[in-house]
Amino acid sequence: MPLVTTEATVLKTYEYSETSKILRLLTRDLGLCSVIAKGARRPKSRFGGLLEPFTDGEATFYAKEGRELHTLSGFELHRERQALGRELVRYAGAGLLSEIVLRFAPAAADDELFFQLRRGLDHLVEENGDLEIVILQQAWQLIERLGFAPSIDRCTLCGAGIVGDEDCFFDLGGGGAICARCRTRTSGLSLRPLKPRARAELIGLLSPRPPLPAARRLETAPAQRDLLRDFIAYHLADHRPLNSFRFLEERLR
Amino acid sequence: MSVIDDLASEFARLPGIGRKTAYRLTHHLLKVAPEEACRLARAIDAMAERVRRCSICHNLSESDPCEYCSNPARDRTTICVVEEASDIRAIDSSGGFRGLYHVLGGCLSPLDGIGPDELNVESLQSRLDENVREVIVATNPSVEGEATAAYLHKILDPRGIRVTRLARGLPVGGDLEYADGVTIAQALAGRRVI
Incomplete structure (x- = not known):
């Protein structure tokens, strides 16, 4: 039974029996893992308040081959993000990022996904401007890392470049933009209009470097929210919206 | 399914009770005097029959309103x-x-x-x-x-x-040396003038 020590972020916790907790972790070396922290709910547990969602640390656990649940033996705190719970939109955003990783991350370790999630949670804690921009941006970054980024620079049917002020459409099934010329030649696609302003803001949200100052508000926020929700449901979640997305939308109303 | 299996699978549905423990509890009840097992059955039956949610505070109680909501003191x-x-x-x-x-x-x-x-x-x-x-x-x-x-x-x-x-911080009787960083940070944030 090898003892494994790896950087980890706590995504979700479940109460187990009278005193224990089961944690879903995103680890740097082993990807998604489930561990049991025995006695973690006792008032004088050695884990104390460390094992909370959105906390970063170094987890040490006994990894048994062929087992899905490992036993946590230690957790050294690197960064706690309790502040996310003090504001509902931040909390909802952190829940969304965690749910995307929990439900769609591959079983194998992915360094970039691991650090992308941490960056996303850090942005959510630190942002003083429009939180919605940060949430949408960080969610798209995770989706891109998972290999599902939409293509919006070129028409996904004819390959022609789409210029800035051109009206175009977004094909949910095709996962990208369709130019107005191809729109007239197609039928049966799940299309929605993508106005130049909405397309420009979507390009900003998809960019790895934050080109949208969060101090500004999104002009097309409802359309961006709808697109992200439907895109995740279509491509990743069997046409069902994520629980945390519904929670987020209710908070942003 | 036998009566023994039936009871064990009902126990196994309870939180924190696995298959082995469920059978252990079942066999324990088979070993004790029959009236003891019946007493447990009656207690469960009475609880399911009588305990309700208080319509005011949603507490679990035999009366509605519950003993807290109806207590004038x-x-x-x-x-x-x-x-x-x-x-x-x-x-x-x-x-x-x-x-x-x-x-x-x-x-x-x-x-x-x-x-x-x-x-x-x-x-x-x-x-x-x-x-x-x-x-x-x-x-x-x-x-x-x-x-x-x-x-x-x-x-x-x-x-x-x-x-x-409710305040958050160090547990009474605990040792500061062994407290975790999150708890100490919360205790510091919630410090008060003596």
Whole structure:
């Protein structure tokens, strides 16, 4: 039974029996893992308040081959993000990022996904401007890392470049933009209009470097929210919206 | 399925009871005197028959309103909001609170799809008459509990009600040397003048 020590972020916790907790972790070396922290709910547990969602640390656990649940033996705190719970939109955003990783991350370790999630949670804690921009941006970054980024620079049917002020459409099934010329030649696609302003803001949200100052508000926020929700449901979640997305939308109303 | 298997599978449905423990409990009941097993069965039957949710505070009780809501000696100016009915016993046995309670039925959890509509928030708001001066939010000291407290503060504060939260920090009898960073940070943030 090898003892494994790896950087980890706590995504979700479940109460187990009278005193224990089961944690879903995103680890740097082993990807998604489930561990049991025995006695973690006792008032004088050695884990104390460390094992909370959105906390970063170094987890040490006994990894048994062929087992899905490992036993946590230690957790050294690197960064706690309790502040996310003090504001509902931040909390909802952190829940969304965690749910995307929990439900769609591959079983194998992915360094970039691991650090992308941490960056996303850090942005959510630190942002003083429009939180919605940060949430949408960080969610798209995770989706891109998972290999599902939409293509919006070129028409996904004819390959022609789409210029800035051109009206175009977004094909949910095709996962990208369709130019107005191809729109007239197609039928049966799940299309929605993508106005130049909405397309420009979507390009900003998809960019790895934050080109949208969060101090500004999104002009097309409802359309961006709808697109992200439907895109995740279509491509990743069997046409069902994520629980945390519904929670987020209710908070942003 | 035999009667033994049947009982064991019912035990196995309880939280924290696995298949092996379920069979151990079943065989224990087979070893004891039959009247002892019947007493357990009667207790479960009576509980299922008589225990109900209080229509005011959602506590579990044999009477409606429950023993807290119907007790005129309790302080009606303060309501302590807890996540589960089982939390009431812990707080009340401390002897430090003599007001009323309100059971939310959980806490806000985006990943589980639990929003304010899934909690007993509307009934809490309907209880806040001119007598109520303070609502103590006694949700668990977790991120979820904190978010739930933030939500309650947001909706109750505009009504002019004092909303307070249980203090967080070092456990009584604990050792500072062995406390974790999060707990120490919370204790420092919540320090008070002596």
